[in-house]
Amino acid sequence: MKLGFGLYRHMLNEDHYKFAKQCGATHVVVHMVDYFGHEKNDKSNANQPIGEKEGWGKAGDANQIWSLEELMAIKKEINSHGLIWEAIENFDPAHWHDILLDGPKKEVQMENLKQLIRNVGKAGIPIFGYNFSLAGVAARNQGPFARGGAVSVGMDGGDDTPIPNGMVWNMVYDENAPEGTLPKIEHDELWKRLQYFLDEILPVAEEAGVKMAAHPDDPPMPYVRNSPRLVFQPNMYQKLIDMNPSPANNLEFCLGSIAEMTEGNVYDATDSYSEQGKIGYIHFRNVKGKVPNYKEVFVDEGDIDMFKILKILKKNNFDGVLIPDHTPQMTCDAPWYAGMAYAMGYMKAIIDLL
Numbered sequence: 001m002k003l004g005f006g007l008y009r010h011m012l013n014e015d016h017y018k019f020a021k022q023c024g025a026t027h028v029v030v031h032m033v034d035y036f037g038h039e040k041n042d043k044s045n046a047n048q049p050i051g052e053k054e055g056w057g058k059a060g061d062a063n064q065i066w067s068l069e070e071l072m073a074i075k076k077e078i079n080s081h082g083l084i085w086e087a088i089e090n091f092d093p094a095h096w097h098d099i100l101l102d103g104p105k106k107e108v109q110m111e112n113l114k115q116l117i118r119n120v121g122k123a124g125i126p127i128f129g130y131n132f133s134l135a136g137v138a139a140r141n142q143g144p145f146a147r148g149g150a151v152s153v154g155m156d157g158g159d160d161t162p163i164p165n166g167m168v169w170n171m172v173y174d175e176n177a178p179e180g181t182l183p184k185i186e187h188d189e190l191w192k193r194l195q196y197f198l199d200e201i202l203p204v205a206e207e208a209g210v211k212m213a214a215h216p217d218d219p220p221m222p223y224v225r226n227s228p229r230l231v232f233q234p235n236m237y238q239k240l241i242d243m244n245p246s247p248a249n250n251l252e253f254c255l256g257s258i259a260e261m262t263e264g265n266v267y268d269a270t271d272s273y274s275e276q277g278k279i280g281y282i283h284f285r286n287v288k289g290k291v292p293n294y295k296e297v298f299v300d301e302g303d304i305d306m307f308k309i310l311k312i313l314k315k316n317n318f319d320g321v322l323i324p325d326h327t328p329q330m331t332c333d334a335p336w337y338a339g340m341a342y343a344m345g346y347m348k349a350i351i352d353l354l
Contacts, residue, residue: 023344059094087127121208136169145295146328154295213252213280234264283325
């Protein structure tokens with residue numbers, strides 16, 4: 001198993017590569033999307049974006065996918081600091097909103113995504129994580145939820161506020177969209193849209209040598225913002241895997257999201273999916289409680305026995321990357337950095353102990 005570090009788009013610079021290396025990381029997972037366009041999301045603070053009902057800001061350029069040259073330039077800088085680029089996490093909503101919404105541009109956008117995955121494969125980046133969701137990571141709040149009053153995020157009830165037209169996955173892709181909200185659909189319709197996506201993208205990903213890794217819903221509720229969710233119970237990951245037998249059909253395995261689910265347990269899920277060899281990489285974070293009431297806490301503080309998780313992964317010969325994803329902020333001059341350094345130190349220690 002390998003220790004990795006997640007970097008937001010605005011962190012792709014020498015200081016953060018050095019910080020990741022100093023924390024003990026050998027690999028990085030990169031968010032190419034800029035989630036911090038809204039004034040409530042402070043890049044200087046670097047905590048995970050919240051955004052509330054207004055979303056996370058404006059999506060990227062609909063007419064410009066990430067080019068091979070751009071990816072290679074970033075990879076060269078990452079490699080120059082002794083790190084390996086393991087994965088990209090998430091498509092830009094500007095590049096696939098009509099695939100999610102079954103809109104008129106979905107076929108054009110699908111062709112662009114296929115070219116993007118070819119670019120990722122040519123750049124030698126082995127995994128692309130994605131979250132097939134209309135609301136995305138939503139319906140959460142922030143407060144002093146972790147040990148010692150450290151600021152973290154959690155959930156206290158749901159959010160039925162409809163998603164406005166022109167927004168998907170927390171980001172505005174059309175600032176001139178007509179007034180109104182997205183029409184409500186049911187789960188079967190969203191699964192049908194996912195089937196289209198998988199059947200189109202997986203053959204290309206397989207040829208390109210890229211694993212497509214699906215993230216579970218965060219938070220894992222049946223509905224969020226009046227829209228259905230796909231993977232809000234552990235067994236639903238199996239449904240996703242069984243939809244297409246391609247070896248490129250993999251999972252972005254978020255321990256916190258799975259522990260928040262109301263059915264099953266995180267240990268059985270870890271055992272089942274790692275035994276199948278279907279886990280691309282792992283979000284190694286801890287929580288207390290389950291939806292609709294849970295809190296994200298320090299990695300050594302929550303309901304999950306993290307060392308037990310590692311033993312299961314070792315038993316099933318998982319040799320992928322684990323990243324802390326996000327963590328509570330510590331009370332000091334650099335809250336996010338201190339919290340991440342704490343999580344990384346703990347992870348390195350128990351991996352070495354194992």
